Amino acid sequence: MIATADNERHKDAVIIGGGIAGLQSALDLADQGYKVAVVERQASIGGRMISLSKVYPTLDCASCITTPKMSAAAHHENIELLTYTEVDSITPGPNGHTVVVTRKATHVNADKCIGCRLCEYACDTEYPDDFEQGLGSVRAISVAFTNAIPQKAVLDADYCLACGLCLRACPTDAIEFDQQPRQETIHADVVIVASGFQLNALTIKPQYSAAQNQNVISPLTLERLLAPHGPYGRVLRPSDGKIPESIAFVQCAGSRDQSIGVPYCSRVCCMYAIKQAMLLSGSLPTADITIYYMDIRAFGKGYEQFYQNAKAMGINFVRGKVSKIDSVDKDDLLVHVEYTEEPQDCVRKQRHDMVVLAQGMIPQWNPTSFSPVQIGSDGFVATPDSVSPCTTNVPGIFVAGAAAGPKDIVDSIAEAGAAAMEAGRYLSKRAHLDHTARTVALELIA
Numbered sequence: 302m303i304a305t306a307d308n309e310r311h312k313d314a315v316i317i318g319g320g321i322a323g324l325q326s327a328l329d330l331a332d333q334g335y336k337v338a339v340v341e342r343q344a345s346i347g348g349r350m351i352s353l354s355k356v357y358p359t360l361d362c363a364s365c366i367t368t369p370k371m372s373a374a375a376h377h378e379n380i381e382l383l384t385y386t387e388v389d390s391i392t393p394g395p396n397g398h399t400v401v402v403t404r405k406a407t408h409v410n411a412d413k414c415i416g417c418r419l420c421e422y423a424c425d426t427e428y429p430d431d432f433e434q435g436l437g438s439v440r441a442i443s444v445a446f447t448n449a450i451p452q453k454a455v456l457d458a459d460y461c462l463a464c465g466l467c468l469r470a471c472p473t474d475a476i477e478f479d480q481q482p483r484q485e486t487i488h489a490d491v492v493i494v495a496s497g498f499q500l501n502a503l504t505i506k507p508q509y510s511a512a513q514n515q516n517v518i519s520p521l522t523l524e525r526l527l528a529p530h531g532p533y534g535r536v537l538r539p540s541d542g543k544i545p546e547s548i549a550f551v552q553c554a555g556s557r558d559q560s561i562g563v564p565y566c567s568r569v570c571c572m573y574a575i576k577q578a579m580l581l582s583g584s585l586p587t588a589d590i591t592i593y594y595m596d597i598r599a600f601g602k603g604y605e606q607f608y609q610n611a612k613a614m615g616i617n618f619v620r621g622k623v624s625k626i627d628s629v630d631k632d633d634l635l636v637h638v639e640y641t642e643e644p645q646d647c648v649r650k651q652r653h654d655m656v657v658l659a660q661g662m663i664p665q666w667n668p669t670s671f672s673p674v675q676i677g678s679d680g681f682v683a684t685p686d687s688v689s690p691c692t693t694n695v696p697g698i699f700v701a702g703a704a705a706g707p708k709d710i711v712d713s714i715a716e717a718g719a720a721a722m723e724a725g726r727y728l729s730k731r732a733h734l735d736h737t738a739r740t741v742a743l744e745l746i747a
């Protein structure tokens with residue numbers, strides 16, 4: 302039951318999504334003095350970037366460069382973070398947009414929680430950790446991850462046994478088993494959609510055997526395996542904990558394929574596969590690493606050099622199309638690949654310990670169900686004005702980052718800055734119009 306305590310408030314801007322794009326837009330607007338609310342459906346801001354190991358092309362530690370931005374947003378006097386919050390509707394009107402959101406029940410009083418995690422240590426119910434791609438486990442009450450922002454515990458009612466261990470452990474009486482979700486309404490002059498992406502199913506191509514063999518993994522799983530603070534602290538293959546000696550990357554495994562509804566290129570897969578291959582060769586220096594690709598798209602600043610460096614490091618690049626992957630001897634994998642370069646038209650079978658599938662990037666959120674924002678044929682938010690690529694079909698609603706299409710971090714940040722700029726321009730035009738209307742009205746009265 303949703304309690305109807307309708308809290309209403311006004312903001313200059315509402316940003317949907319607390320990933321790197323949403324945070325950049327929020328900071329850019331807040332620095333100009335605008336009041337901003339960031340609505341994030343997860344318990345922490347940070348988006349996909351906070352779960353990556355290192356980022357191409359610089360190989361900077363992802364959390365080292367994301368955490369300061371998260372922290373800057375959390376401490377900015379003009380930014381309010383609404384985490385664990387879903388957007389219910391966006392209704393444009395003559396005086397701005399009405400955004401209705403639901404604050405999901407965390408069953409923890411956020412004002413009282415001090416993030417000490419004593420509840421988490423006391424809890425003895427565990428379930429697979431989404432942040433670790435299911436490789437680790439998490440307690441039924443926990444802080445989302447080590448450097449989560451805010452550092453507040455969330456109790457997952459689906460797994461909680463209501464045993465009371467957390468209640469007894471909490472030093473501030475913050476646990477509220479009977480907390481209900483509540484709806485809030487935000488009146489905002491502008492909205493920026495920065496809801497990012499998700500990957501299509503690992504099993505979307507049954508011929509790659511991901512449903513049958515745990516060692517066919519997602520690139521996000523490999524990000525966690527490579528992260529220094531990841532589930533195992535080193536790279537082990539999921540089925541039996543063996544250190545893999547031969548790892549393959551299969552590119553375009555969920556993109557550039559009409560038959561699965563993703564005809565477009567996901568743009569980031571070539572580069573992150575090269576990055577992951579380089580990181581793997583650092584942590585497993587004797588392993589054989591092969592990237593099966595159709596063509597390498599290394600289009601950004603410094604990316605071609607990054608690709609050449611990977612080749613020089615001994616990463617094996619095979620140009621060809623993988624037709625299927627079979628399990629052999631239970632845990633190993635046999636990759637069937639048709640070469641498209643010398644020796645051409647030759648089909649080979651190669652055995653590997655672990656295979657990483659480059660899944661396609663698809664939108665995380667479709668706003669059309671409850672807002673007039675138009676969606677393009679690829680499912681991402683449409684940007685009809687090619688000279689103003691952050692604007693949508695609705696005046697005052699802008700888009701940034703991967704919500705508008707597959708994009709890497711550099712491009713997401715640049716676009717987020719542009720969206721904030723457009724939004725700021727829109728806000729100052731509105732303020733100017735309001736001022737002119739008031740002056741005209743006063744003159745008429747006088």
Ligand SMILES: Cc1cc2nc3c(=O)[nH]c(=O)nc-3n(C[C@H](O)[C@H](O)[C@H](O)COP(=O)(O)OP(=O)(O)OC[C@H]3O[C@@H](n4cnc5c(N)ncnc54)[C@H](O)[C@@H]3O)c2cc1C
Nearest residue numbers: 318320321322342348349356357496497498702703709710
């Ligand atoms: C395996 C992998 C490795 C990568 N490595 C790199 C790399 O090394 N370098 C690089 O440049 N790029 C890399 N990328 C790409 C990078 O992850 C993206 O460019 C970046 O995350 C896009 O940021 P974003 O803020 O647009 O979206 P996201 O990171 O997806 O953030 C969107 C946020 O919006 C929230 N959200 C969604 N819907 C709603 C809703 N309805 N209400 C409230 N909140 C919502 C989500 O919970 C999320 O927090 C990689 C991608 C993958 C898949």
